[in-house]
Amino acid sequence: MSNKLSSSVPTDREVVLGILNDSEDALNKLYTGYFPMILQFILNNNGDEDDAKDVYQEGIIVLYNKIKGGNFELSSKLKTYIYSVCRRIWLKKLSQQSKKTSNISDFEDVMAVEVDLEQHEEKDKQFDKMQDALLHLGEPCKTIIQDFYINNLSMQDICEKFGYTNTDNAKTQKYKCLQRLKKLFFQV
């Protein structure tokens, strides 16, 4: 099994360069390459397929941020890093669910990743805060904000999409939405 696994896995260098270049292909290869490893770990430690997906995606995000942060040094194999991060995340989730975390079955080497995870948790909190704020913001504000800031739609587009009579109205609407969102975001 492990042979099959390693054959479909890209080299560590490929992955790092791919991520820095925002390559979709590199992400795909990375994702499919190491997922079985984490799936095996989670399945053998009181988790199911969905847990594996959540933990794995979180682990990849940690790796992504680390590479994008520019201070990524390949001091160990990428495989070991991903495994260690996911392992740590899953252990934390297990303890939060007050399930036993002793007698963990390990399949790979483990390295220390605590510092990276602390940073990640901080960012994760921000992410949750933003998600909550947007949820409370409600429609159509949420879509307007997302269209403007994420999908990079122009005011003109938004005006047409939402049927405002002129862009000034749209701008006013967007301003109001943004103020509310900021309020929600900063107060939570």
Next chain:
Amino acid sequence: MRNEIELEGIIEDYLNGKLSETERTAFEQLRKNDPTVDHKVVAHKVFLESFGEYANVLDLKARMDRAHAQIDVETLAEELKPHPSFIINIWRKNKAAIAVAASFILLTIVTVYSIQQNTKQIGSVELMSREMAKIKKSQNGLIRIINAKPGPNVPNYTKPANFGGTGFALTANGYLLTNLHVVDGADSVYVQDNKGDSYKARVVRTDSQYDLAILKIIDKSFSPLSNLPYRLKQSGIGMGEIVYTLGFPKDDAVFGEGYVSSRSGYNGDTTQYQVSIPVNPGNSGGPLLDHQGNIIGVISAKEKQVDGATFAIKSKYIQEALNSIPNDSLGKKVAFNKRNSLQGLSRNKQVEKIQDYVFMIKVYK
């Protein structure tokens, strides 16, 4: 309200670096002078960064979901989930521990085994009687089969196999001592002295406990020997004592010298000495003498695979074997000379005298 919207537009442009040089300087001046504007700029910056982060993660998640959709999770899970079998689970989880335990056990076995090897003399003893013409026999066997084929009425033709050993005179009138294993199962026994004369002999007594046999020369042509030059040493002999033997591993007498290397024999057998002396098949039954010409034992065996481990039955047990034999069965009590005429003689003189009393035993089975 309108001003607020305008201001936010400017702040956004400022943070995105869309303002022209002059506009930027003017705005920075405004920031310095008006703390509320400055606060708004900072707050908006933090917000935009957080929002950008949020957008990135959202995007990454979406891409990962697309990648995830390509994976056949169910099949993989089937393959990777804990095996229903308890044993296989244990094996998967504890591969390393099991490997360590197994190698530990293996190491222990090897260690114990080698310790046993060292403390115990392993290796079988090889009795030193000579099987003569072994090749001849096997050839004869072939001939016999061929001869036997033509008809069942042809009488069986077998040539007796020849075995050889060594013996030495116990008395002047023709009693000899040799190993029981030399003459065991013999049809007829002949002895040959160093002049080459053969005499027929008869096994008169055997002692299977000490592997000893007493022969009597029954040939009429045999003339009694002169008085025995050696005597049987009753007391034990120490380690390192130089000893020698005379035997018939071939058709002529062969002299061999060595030393007593241990006061016990094979596997701690106290009835034997261990002697470091070169012997070969045919030496069995030969006398073992010390430097004064006292018989201290009878060569009986050597250990296979071990160099220089020859075993000799102690003279004390020769005497015991002799004593246990009823006097009448020997006809006359066997008694060694009290005097040892070899004492003080040089080695070659001793051997010269002894060789008349050492016989080759030829056994037909």
